[in-house]
Amino acid sequence: MIFFSLAVALSKTAMEKLLKRWMPYLYKLGSIIVILAGAYLIYNQVVLGRLFVYT
Numbered sequence: 001m002i003f004f005s006l007a008v009a010l011s012k013t014a015m016e017k018l019l020k021r022w023m024p025y026l027y028k029l030g031s032i033i034v035i036l037a038g039a040y041l042i043y044n045q046v047v048l049g050r051l052f053v054y055t
C-alpha cells in the first residue's frame with residue numbers, strides 16, 4: 001500500500017502534463033463515441049427491435 005501511494009504521488013505531475021496535452025483530443029474522441037453509441041441504439045431499436053412494426 002505504501003508503494004502504491006508513493007507511485008501515485010510521484011506520477012501525479014507526469015500524468016497531469018500528459019492529460020493536459022491530450023485533453024482536446026480526448027474531448028473530441030469522447031463526443032464521437034457518444035454519437036456512435038446513440039446511432040447504434042437508434043439502429044438497434046428501429047431495425048433490429050422492429051420498433052415501427054405494428055402487428
